[in-house]
Amino acid sequence: MKEKKLTILMYIFDIILIITLSLMYYLNKPIQTAKILYIPKGSINQIIAQLERNHYDVNKLDTYFLRLIGSPQNGWINLKTSSNTKADFLYKLTTSKAALQKVTLIPGETTYVFLNELAKKLKLNAVTLQKEYKRQSPYSEGVFVPDTYQLPIGIHEATVIKLLLKLSLRKTKQLSYKIFGTYNEKKWFHYVALASIIQKESANSAEMPIISSVIYNRLKKGMKLQMDGTLNYGKYSHIKVTPKRIREDMSIYNTYKHKGVPKIPVCNVGFDAIKAAIFPAKTDYLYFVKSKLGTHKFACNYSTHLRNIRHATK
Known part of the structure; x- marks a missing residue:
């Protein structure tokens, strides 16, 4: 009888040993991930399922370990390294948090300038950032929605662009559905192109529908827009437009040379410019010039416009 009990105890011990060694082996297995991860709000099961969808080597067993360790942090977390043991990875999910950097894109800024500023703030490679934007973005300009973004320090270039495009598209769709009841990308970016001129030319939001009306009125008459703001594209965002520049710039943005x-x-x-592009004011204005106060004087005919120019330069 004693021998039988001893055999049973040894059998149980062997099972416990095997389970213990298996768990130790499992928890010491390496797992490869990005250094910076985004953990959405949700239950432990939902978080593990999300990580699985992102092709990380996690499974149902990890949910049980997490219930013992603690709940994962929500938001951006910094794992410090891209290679961890499974035990370290699960522990870091519950304890790590990434430092965030506020980054603001102001309305009217070009993507080229914004990405260069972003590279400096987040200590990223500016060239790689520009290349990733060209690779991921459906349009070369006008895709980002001006706003203040909280971005994790340590995030790499491809993820930054992916995140900004995702957030911008979400906000774009929200406004489009509010105005049109649907979202048509081609139609929307037709208005973005128009709004970008309004954004560059307007002194403030109140002027935007009036500037918009000038653009529509000139287009109806087959006139060239002849607006300096269109030449503040890309790296020229903050460069003063000169007569020499107007003569020599052969890009599609030179509205002194090209119609439309x-x-x-x-x-x-910004959304104020978008709304102005969609809903212009009803005016007969064809011309405008910046006054000494920084706002614009509008005119329906060229003689009045010339008089406004003289007053602005005195």
Whole structure:
């Protein structure tokens, strides 16, 4: 009888040993991930399922370990390294948090300038950032929605672009559905191109529907837009437009040489400019010039416009 009990105890011990060794082996297995991860809000099961969808080597067993360790942090977390043991990975999910950096894209700024500023703030490679934007973005300009974004320090270039495009598209669709009841990308970016000129030319939001009306009125009459703001594209975002520049610039943005609205937006636009592009004021204005106060004087005919110019330069 004693021998039988001893055999049973040894059998149980062997099972416990095997389970213990198996768990130790499992928890010491390496797992490869990005250094910076985004953990959505949700239950442990939902978080593990999300990580699985992102092709990380996790499974149902990890949910039980997490219930013992603690709940994962929500938001961006910094794992410090891309290679961890399974035990370290699960522990870091519950304890790590990434430092965030506020980054603001102002309405009217070009993507080229914004990405260069972003590279400096997040200590990223500016060239790689520009290349990733070209690779991922459906348009070369005007895709980002001006806003203040909280971005994790340590995130790499491809993820930054992916995140900004995702957030911008979400906000774009929200406004489009509010105005049109649907979202048509081609139609929307037609208005973005128009809005980008309005954004560059307007002194404030109140002027935007009036500037918009001038653009529509000139287009109806077959006039060239002849607006300096269209030449503040890309790296020229903050460069003063000179007569020499107007003569020598051969890009699609030179509205002194080409009729119509450039097919590619000049810059990233705020929603006030978008709404002005869709709902212009009803005016007969064809001309405007910046006054000494910084706002614009509008005119329906060229003689009045010339008089406004003289007053602005005195």
